[in-house]
Amino acid sequence: MSTPELKKVSAKPDLLLSTHHSLCPGCGEPLALRVILELLAELSVAERTICVCGIGCYTAFPGIIDIDVLQALHGRAPSVATGAKRVLPDRFVFTLQGDGDMVCRRSSTARRGARSSPPCCSTTASSARRAGT
Amino acid sequence: MTKVLMEGSHAIAEAAIQAGCRFYAGYPITPSTEILEYMSHRLPQVGGVCMNAESELEAINMVWGAAGCGVRAMIASTGQGISLMQESFAELANAEIPCVIVNMMRGQGDYFQATRGGGHGDYRHLVLAPHTVQEAVDLVMLAFHVADRWRNPALVLGDFVLGHTSEAVEFRPRDESDLPPKTWAATGKGSRASLNVTPLGSPEKLDLKPGDHYQAIAAKLPRIAAAETRAETGLLDDAEVAVVAFGSPARFVKYAVHACRAQGMKVGWVRPISLWPFPAEAVAAAAGCVRALAVFEQNAGQMIDDVRLAVLGKVPVVPIGGISHDPSGFGVGPALAPANIIAKIAEVYRGKAAA
Amino acid sequence: MPRQPATVTIDIETCKGCVLCVEVCPPRVLVMSEDTNRMGYRYPLLLDGCTGCELCYKICPDYCFEVYRGAAA
Numbered sequence: 332m333s334t335p336e337l338k339k340v341s342a343k344p345d346l347l348l349s350t351h352h353s354l355c356p357g358c359g360e361p362l363a364l365r366v367i368l369e370l371l372a373e374l375s376v377a378e379r380t381i382c383v384c385g386i387g388c389y390t391a392f393p394g395i396i397d398i399d400v401l402q403a404l405h406g407r408a409p410s411v412a413t414g415a416k417r418v419l420p421d422r423f424v425f426t427l428q429g430d431g432d433m434v435c436r437r438s439s440t441a442r443r444g445a446r447s448s449p450p451c452c453s454t455t456a457s458s459a460r461r462a463g464t
Numbered sequence: 465m466t467k468v469l470m471e472g473s474h475a476i477a478e479a480a481i482q483a484g485c486r487f488y489a490g491y492p493i494t495p496s497t498e499i500l501e502y503m504s505h506r507l508p509q510v511g512g513v514c515m516n517a518e519s520e521l522e523a524i525n526m527v528w529g530a531a532g533c534g535v536r537a538m539i540a541s542t543g544q545g546i547s548l549m550q551e552s553f554a555e556l557a558n559a560e561i562p563c564v565i566v567n568m569m570r571g572q573g574d575y576f577q578a579t580r581g582g583g584h585g586d587y588r589h590l591v592l593a594p595h596t597v598q599e600a601v602d603l604v605m606l607a608f609h610v611a612d613r614w615r616n617p618a619l620v621l622g623d624f625v626l627g628h629t630s631e632a633v634e635f636r637p638r639d640e641s642d643l644p645p646k647t648w649a650a651t652g653k654g655s656r657a658s659l660n661v662t663p664l665g666s667p668e669k670l671d672l673k674p675g676d677h678y679q680a681i682a683a684k685l686p687r688i689a690a691a692e693t694r695a696e697t698g699l700l701d702d703a704e705v706a707v708v709a710f711g712s713p714a715r716f717v718k719y720a721v722h723a724c725r726a727q728g729m730k731v732g733w734v735r736p737i738s739l740w741p742f743p744a745e746a747v748a749a750a751a752g753c754v755r756a757l758a759v760f761e762q763n764a765g766q767m768i769d770d771v772r773l774a775v776l777g778k779v780p781v782v783p784i785g786g787i788s789h790d791p792s793g794f795g796v797g798p799a800l801a802p803a804n805i806i807a808k809i810a811e812v813y814r815g816k817a818a819a
Numbered sequence: 820m821p822r823q824p825a826t827v828t829i830d831i832e833t834c835k836g837c838v839l840c841v842e843v844c845p846p847r848v849l850v851m852s853e854d855t856n857r858m859g860y861r862y863p864l865l866l867d868g869c870t871g872c873e874l875c876y877k878i879c880p881d882y883c884f885e886v887y888r889g890a891a892a
Contacts, residue, residue, distance in 0.1 A: 337887035338823060341876040348669050350833050350882040356860070357837030361880040365710035379652035383529065391661045394672050401532045401652040404555055407525040414529025414537070415650070417513040418487050423654045434558070 344368035346377055348400060352391040360388055360429070367427070368396065376423045383412040385428035392427065407434055467632040468635060472597045473498035476622065477545065479604040480538050482635045485564070486512035486526065487530035487537040488522040491545060495624040495794060496568040499540040512629050520545040523550040525564075531556075531563040534649030536608055540566035543574040547582060553617060554583025558663035558681060560581045562611035562618070562646070564604065565589070569623040571795030572711060575766035578621050579643040586682045590618040590692055591739040597631035603737070605638055612643050614688050621739065624794040625712040644649040688741065695743035696735040697750065699725065703732030705813050706750040708771050709760040710736050713785070713800060717760050720805035727806075729813045739767070744774035751775040756819070758812045760785040760805060762795060780819035784808035824889040829863055833881050836860030840875040840884070841871025848876065 343350055344437040346368040354361055355363040371377045380398045386405035393400040408426035413415065426433075470478065477499045480488070488503040490496070500516060507514040512762050513530075517523035521540055530537040541549070543573055546567050556563060567574055579592045591611050594600035600622060607618040620730070650661045658669060665672025699721060700706060709717040716737045724731040734750045734757075736743050747770075759768040765783050772781050788797025798804065813815040831846045834856060840863050848866040856862050863875075863883075871888035 336679050336889040337826065338612040339666070339885055340888050341873045341884070341886040343882040343885075347882065350830065352881075354880060356835035356880070357738050357839055358880050361882070362878070366880065378654050378868065379532070379681070381652055390664055393662055394665075394669050397653070397658045397669070399658050400660045400662065401529060401650045402559070402660060402664055403525065403528065404551060404663075407552070410525030411529035411532065414487065414489065414516070414526035414531075414534050416529075417515065418530045418535040418537075419533050419651060431499070447824065 344372065344391070346372055346396060348397050349395045352395060354388055354391055358388070364392060364396070364427075371398065378410065378424045379421065380425070381415050381419070381425045383408045383424065385426065385432035387432050389429055389430045400438055408432065465634045465636065467634050469598070469630055469632050471628060472600060472622065473568065473627040474502045475597050475601050475631070476540070476604050477502040478618070479601040479758065480512040480564065480608070481506060481512070482511055482637065483536065483605040485536045485538050485608065485704070486510065487527065487535050488539070489517050489525050489526035489530075489537075490511070490519055490539055490541065491520045492505070492543050493545045493773065494521075495570065495627045496540040496542050496545070496566065498627065499566065499568070509794045515531040521552070527563050528552065528556060528561060528746040532559070534651060534775065535645035536564075536612075537565065538564040542568050542570055543577060546574065546577060548764040550582035550621075553586050554585050554618050554657055555582060555663035557587035558585065558678065559661055560615040560681065561661065562615050564607045564611055565617055565619045565770065566604070567621050567712075569621065569795065570793065571765070571789060572623065572713065572762040573764075573787070573798070574621070575761065575763060576618050577805050579674045579742065579770070581740075584680065588616075588685055588688075590614070590616060590779075591621055591687065592618065592694070593621045593737060593739050594626065595711055595714040595735065597629055598633045600626055601633050601635060605753065609638055609640055609643070610625060610692055612646075612655070614684060615648070616684065621711060623712050625796060625800075629712075658811060682742055692738055693741045693743050693745070694737035695780045696737060696745040697733065697746060699732035700734070700750055700753060701732075702730050702732045702753050703750075703753065704760060705809065706732045706734055706754045707758045707784070708736070708767070708787075710739060710746060710767060711811055713760060713762055716800050716802060717805055718746040720809060722803045722804060724809050724813070725807050729810065731809055731813065736767070742770045742774070747771055748778075751778045754779060755813050756780045757759060757784050758784045758809055758817075759772060760808070762786070762788055762797065764801060776816045782812050782817045782819045784812060784817070825869045826887050827865060827869060827875060828885045828887075829865065830881060830883040832856050832858070834860055834862040835881055836885050837880065839878045839880075843873065843874045843878045845872055846870055852862040858864060
């Protein structure tokens with residue numbers, strides 16, 4: 332529908348392989364994912380990125396993002412990321428977890444991941460489903 | 465090849481390093497703590513990483529991360545710690561991530577835990593049970609090899625006695641040229657297509673196909689069973705009774721069998737080395753020649769189920785072991801005393817023991 | 820001040836009918852259809868007056884929008 336005078340200024344991120352996911356209408360998590368994917372492309376780190384995904388809604392993501400993914404179990408992503416970062420210290424390793432996965436299931440793991448050296452990055456995109464968060 | 469005198473736990477750790485293990489995570493728990501301690505000073509010497517995690521649950525998931533990136537990784541614990549890791553074991557098998565797990569048991573009560581698995585779903589681990597420190601060295605090195613070959617966790621079942629026995633051992637490198645490169649590992653996509661390492665489905669992006677994936681993993685199990693069954697037998701040619709035992713107690717049983725022979729009793733042994741896959745054929749073959757099988761294990765009766773399944777009622781199967789601890793509770797119990805084992809075998813030989 | 824020409828394309832078959840884009844659109848040029856797509860959701864239709872602000876693209880959880888802008892006339 333574009334005419335010669337109009338230029339495309341926004342479209343789905345290059346690192347998104349498909350717009351089809353099973354998250355609910357109106358969910359905020361895909362917005363956080365979009366920002367993350369745009370940032371990885373902007374920083375040119377996608378080739379050396381390992382994403383450690385949590386369990387829950389996030390299992391919708393490994394199949395549609397064009398980066399290497401280690402799928403972890405519920406609450407375990409910071410531990411998996413620690414193992415990955417320790418053996419491949421030059422890679423960019425981050426976790427992608429929901430509120431239940433990171434906060435309810437094992438917040439001590441996330442705190443230790445934040446203290447560890449070399450550091451990993453943990454992100455949580457909370458859909459605020461849990462009253463405690 | 466030079467032999468070196470080493471305590472069992474240290475030999476197990478060194479064998480892992482010689483096999484190329486470069487990541488270890490663990491939590492201190494008797495009688496596996498010495499493995500963590502040895503790894504903590506030895507692994508950095510070879511450029512590896514050793515982590516003392518907050519608990520066994522975090523430790524096994526650190527192993528998950530390292531092994532998922534293609535690095536040989538190991539964890540050791542005892543039964544209680546292995547219990548904490550069961551969900552992770554089941555999903556490591558589903559994710560086809562190879563790793564080595566060492567259970568230094570207190571007694572032998574973890575046979576069911578090891579061979580059936582306490583996790584969910586249709587998965588198995590390769591389980592190897594050494595009875596000497598040298599065999600532990602060899603089987604740890606084998607465990608890394610078969611874990612990589614089948615992309616499945618492998619479990620080495622030791623115990624307190626093995627861990628604290630010192631022997632002169634040799635580290636004999638294996639030929640590993642038949643193993644393919646780990647192109648499945650998550651390392652950052654670089655110039656190749658991105659991939660997933662996941663227990664939830666196939667590794668492809670966009671179409672994970674969980675049903676096909678789980679079926680393919682289950683289909684591996686009979687192939688593993690056909691290739692990785694191991695057992696040792698002795699003095700069976702004219703035996704009238706055979707004793708079935710695994711692990712360190714099997715060493716005591718062998719001594720007792722020789723003593724029985726000296727007393728004129730025609731006794732032999734069958735020692736399963738792989739507990740999964742269980743050497744049912746070797747046990748069935750022994751049952752074909754003897755009057756009875758005696759099963760010695762330091763628990764309330766676990767391997768005896770597999771023996772009975774292999775024998776299918778052909779001959780009586782008699783338990784002669786049992787739970788046996790010293791005051792420490794770590795399994796060095798009076799049942800291991802050769803005089804006790806000899807007396808139990810003699811009861812079976814003379815037809816006085818109940819099946 | 821002349822407004823720059825702008826428009827969006829909408830992948831209506833991927834839309835899950837959450838209506839966030841309609842709520843967030845500053846010139847109020849998005850309205851929900853009466854029809855439903857293959858998944859059974861109603862989807863946004865574009866009226867005249869799009870400013871190319873990109874808020875619909877930013878708010879959409881299903882990445883349905885592509886935004887186009889030109890130079891100011």
